[in-house]
Amino acid sequence: MRRTARLALPLALLVVAGSASAHDADILYAQLWRPDAGGPEVHERITLTAGTLALLLPADADGDGVLTQGDLDARAPALAVGIWDAIPLSAGGQPCTRTHTNARARASYVELNATFQCAPGELRQRFSLLSVLPSEYKVVLGSYVQGEQGQCFADASQPTLIVPDGVSGPGQPERTRVSGLLDWVGLGLVHIFGGIDHLAFLLALLLVGGSFRRVLLLVTAFTLAHSLTLGATALGFILLDDARTRWVEAAIAVSIIWVAMENLVLREHRHRALLTFLFGLVHGFGFASVLGSYGLGDSVVTGLFGFNLGVELGQAAIVAVLLPLVRLVQRRPALHHRTVRALSLLILAAGGYWLMERAWGPIG
Template structure:
């Protein structure tokens, strides 16, 4: 894996949220008033409307108030809502800063009929972005929209949860897999571990330790037992870089790695906070449990695919000691340099 690709991929924050979470409902069954709620990160908002005065992704309430007309044009005009095929009329909208995300709410007047919203806002965001439509009150599951399929029919309140759970669950699994495949720092960490993984039993022990550890911190954070604000998230990102540097350095300096399972567990706790920063930035509210389960399963499946693909290759290389020695040295050096660059960029 070329060093330039590792460095380029790590230039920004490794776990920027790339979804917009939304909820849509009529205030009462049959009512003409419809409320729409969006939650998104400050960095996502800044891609749509220049609200971040300092350019660090930390949008303040003052920034939101100063850009109120821009929010109306840049976001709400790009989220047309219809009922029974007829357009709804926007009455008011509010923006506020909440912990690690920004919450935007708007009230619409709509004619009778099924609600449908089109997220044309996706056309101006990177191709990997999705909109997740969640239900109010924890009912049902979620539906996903992307740039290819930007419109969603809004399920009525009190409808069957089964109608939305399956696609929502699959969507969260896909999102978890995407984050492990695109999380170049997590991939670098896994590769560094596998380079001197040893026997199959030891590899399975490390993978299990990593899985259990990051599941603990991911769950605890996503369920609200541990809070990650902007400053803490930044330190988590730096700690992930440190974990990569440490493991790569061990590969270069030590001959024996008997403590790797414990080390992997400890660093897995840190990486779990990195995964959690993705979910916590979405403002999922009551929907966090179902999103957590699917997302974590996707992470595990993605990790299993990576280990399954790399392990036979590592075994083949280990049969030739000289080739194995140079492979470990070369890849560990690349990973060490990448980790050092990520650490510099995340604390700078």
């Protein structure tokens, strides 16, 4: 039983740390450009989730829990102070003058727009608002005109980004230029390692996975399925609004409950590969709810490829660590039986908690 407890403890700690917001987007996507290269007018567009906006200021004016266009219109002065004043823009060493702002409620994100009058020279913007967001948040600065060229990132430790004069998209950040693709891979890794619900689902599969060949089949089915729905959603073939995203999150919880229940009541799992594929489609929508909420525009190709690659690398690393432990326990049938029951009960409890929280709102 000591070995069972050792396996159960890490998952228990993860479950305690996990929440229904496992797929909240932790990126603000900014597009900054001069319509006329070198001209005085500068446009900026920032997209972020309603949840991220709520961390910055209370944008839900009527307090009904749903962010609408009316809420954004009513909170326009607060948005100007809480957002735009917190990301000062300068050009050629001189502060830019903000001439217009607006906010738009989109299907799965919020779009903030501003127009500035700026002096000639490189544009420099300091995203001071990152200091009040959780440490994992980043700003992705992409180009409205040039698409994915020059895409770069900022975080709380490096909050300033620079757009050289005379171009229509981002150039070098203040310290070092980073690779957009590598950063998206990193974000995919962070998301899968922090996605406690996906980890719980994978562990439930591995507990009774069987032979290496069968485990490979399960992992391949899951990977193929979630890649299909992630790609289809990110490329716009399938649309996820806030209501659908909520039900996707609830369905992910159902998938965890279902697999955990099967582990407890079934002795054979001949249909597990098909079931894994079907549930993988649902998990792909969960990944897409993160990527889609960034409002990436022309950068969706780099974002999709890098993010999905990061997810797959993270998933492979998790399987590589867990599978030898599971195979070791399988050599002792009695220990394996107790381990499967203990961890499946814990996973079942976690799935039930997530289902209630995601379908009916926060518990307690």
